[in-house]
Amino acid sequence: MRVHIGCDHAGLELKSHLIDRLTELGYEPVDHGPFVYDALDDYPVFCIRAAEGVVRDREQGLDSLGVVIGGSGNGEQMAANKVTGIRCALAWSEETAKLARDHNNAQVVAVGGRMHSLEDMTKFVEIFLAEPFSDEERHVRRIEQLHAYDADGVRPPLPESAKGLGPAEDQD
Numbered sequence: 001m002r003v004h005i006g007c008d009h010a011g012l013e014l015k016s017h018l019i020d021r022l023t024e025l026g027y028e029p030v031d032h033g034p035f036v037y038d039a040l041d042d043y044p045v046f047c048i049r050a051a052e053g054v055v056r057d058r059e060q061g062l063d064s065l066g067v068v069i070g071g072s073g074n075g076e077q078m079a080a081n082k083v084t085g086i087r088c089a090l091a092w093s094e095e096t097a098k099l100a101r102d103h104n105n106a107q108v109v110a111v112g113g114r115m116h117s118l119e120d121m122t123k124f125v126e127i128f129l130a131e132p133f134s135d136e137e138r139h140v141r142r143i144e145q146l147h148a149y150d151a152d153g154v155r156p157p158l159p160e161s162a163k164g165l166g167p168a169e170d171q172d
Contacts, residue, residue, distance in 0.1 A: 002057055003129065004066040004108075006032040006050030007076070008043035011069025011113040014121055018067065021122055027129065043070050044079040051083035054107050058085075066108035067125055077110035084150070087143070092116070097124040101131035103139050 003022055007015045012034065019029045032049040034041050047068040057064030066088075068076035073090050080088035088108035089100030092115065100106040109128040111121045133139070145156040158166075 001129065002028045002030055002053075002062060002064040004030045004032060004050040004053035004057075004064065005069070006043075006046035006048075006066075007034065007069035007113070008046065008071070009034065009037055009039050009041050010071035011076070011111075012037055014069050014111070014113045014118060017118060018069075018122065018125060021126075022129075025126070043068075043076050044082075047076045047079040048083060051080040051086045051088065051108055055083060055085050058107070064107075065129055067128075068108060068110045069113050069121075070110070071112060071114040073110035073112035073115065080108045080110065087146070091124040091128060094123060094127055097127040098131050101128055102134045103136075105133040105139070105143055 005015055005018060015031070019031060022029045030053055032053060033046045047070075050066045050068055054064050054066040066080065068080050068088065070076040073092075077088045077090045080086055086108055087104055087106045088110055089096070089104055089106040090110045090112075091097035091100060092112070097109060100109055106128075109125060111124055113121070116124070149155065
C-alpha cells in the first residue's frame, strides 16, 4: 500500500519517523514535504498535495491512504478535506484512528505532532492503515449522503422523526 504523507514544521519529526517505520512494515511512503525545517511554512501546501496523491492513486486503482501531520492536526485535516473525494479524520486516540476507517472509510488521517508522544501517534497511524472499512450498510449510506451533498449541495432529507422539531428553514 502506498501512503502519502504531508505535514508542516510541527510534524517534521513524526513524518521522518513514520517514513522509516512504514517502510519497515512494508508500506510505500510518498513524502510530499516539507523537506527542511521552516517555522513559517504553511501546512496547506503539503497536506493538499498528499491528499491529491491519494485521489490520483485510487483513480488508477491503486491501494493508497494518506497521513497529514501538524501541531494539532486540525488545520491539516481541514486542508486535506478540501480535496474533492477525500475524507480526512483527526485521530487523537487508538479508537478514533480505528473508527475513521471502520465507520467512515477515511482515506487520510490527521494527527497532532504536539498533542501526543511519538509512540502514540505512530500507533494511531498504524491502526488507521491496518483497519479495513466495515462496509456496513448504515456507514455506506452515510458516506453516500456526504458524496451527494458534495456533488449537488442539496441536504439529505430529514427523517420523519425529526420533522416539525427544528427551525422552519430546516423543514423539507
